[in-house]
Amino acid sequence: MPRKPKPAAPGSPTDIEAMIRVDHAGEYGAVRIYEGQLAVLKRRKSAKVETIQHMADQEQRHLQTFDRLVNERRVRPTALEPVWRIAGFALGAVTAAMGEKAAFACTAAVEEVIDEHYAAQVAALKDKDPALKATVEDFRADEAAHRDEALKQGAEQAPGYKLLSETIKAGCRIAIKLSERI
Ligand SMILES: [Fe+2]
Numbered sequence: 008m009p010r011k012p013k014p015a016a017p018g019s020p021t022d023i024e025a026m027i028r029v030d031h032a033g034e035y036g037a038v039r040i041y042e043g044q045l046a047v048l049k050r051r052k053s054a055k056v057e058t059i060q061h062m063a064d065q066e067q068r069h070l071q072t073f074d075r076l077v078n079e080r081r082v083r084p085t086a087l088e089p090v091w092r093i094a095g096f097a098l099g100a101v102t103a104a105m106g107e108k109a110a111f112a113c114t115a116a117v118e119e120v121i122d123e124h125y126a127a128q129v130a131a132l133k134d135k136d137p138a139l140k141a142t143v144e145d146f147r148a149d150e151a152a153h154r155d156e157a158l159k160q161g162a163e164q165a166p167g168y169k170l171l172s173e174t175i176k177a178g179c180r181i182a183i184k185l186s187e188r189i
């Protein structure tokens with residue numbers, strides 16, 4: 008993740024900068040969540056590793072794209088990167104340690120919030136910045152597929168699903184709000 012904050016390009020709208028900053032942060036968080044899950048599930052030789060690795064690979068593509076956008080558009084990356092690095096990995100590792108279904112409950116919750124977040128961005132962009140809009144629509148389809156796969160894998164059967172899911176969703180919404188600004 009590039010760490011060189013650069014001044015905003017003249018004339019670039021700050022709302023689009025905030026969008027790129029939060030999306031970049033979110034994709035980084037997603038990569039770290041899946042890394043945390045895989046660290047635990049690989050050690051346990053889980054049969055779900057391949058399924059989760061596929062999602063992780065797609066998150067890498069999302070992150071690389073927003074890495075590029077942050078650089079090209081001279082967007083200041085979130086200052087919270089060290090927080091998301093640790094919190095993302097911990098969320099993935101802790102839920103995976105609770106079991107495969109809890110790991111998928113985490114994925115379903117996170118991806119539901121990201122799907123909503125990207126849907127709101129697509130609506131807000133209207134006919135502005137078609138390149139960014141197309142990227143967000145593309146990634147949103149992946150996030151929705153991750154959520155659907157997690158539900159198919161039995162996310163809702165995780166012990167304490169409702170509380171786990173609501174807690175993670177609330178956390179993600181706070182993380183989004185913070186990363187837009189900070
Ligand atoms: Fe993603």
Ligand SMILES: [Fe+2]
Pocket residue numbers: 037066118149150153
């Ligand atoms: Fe995703």
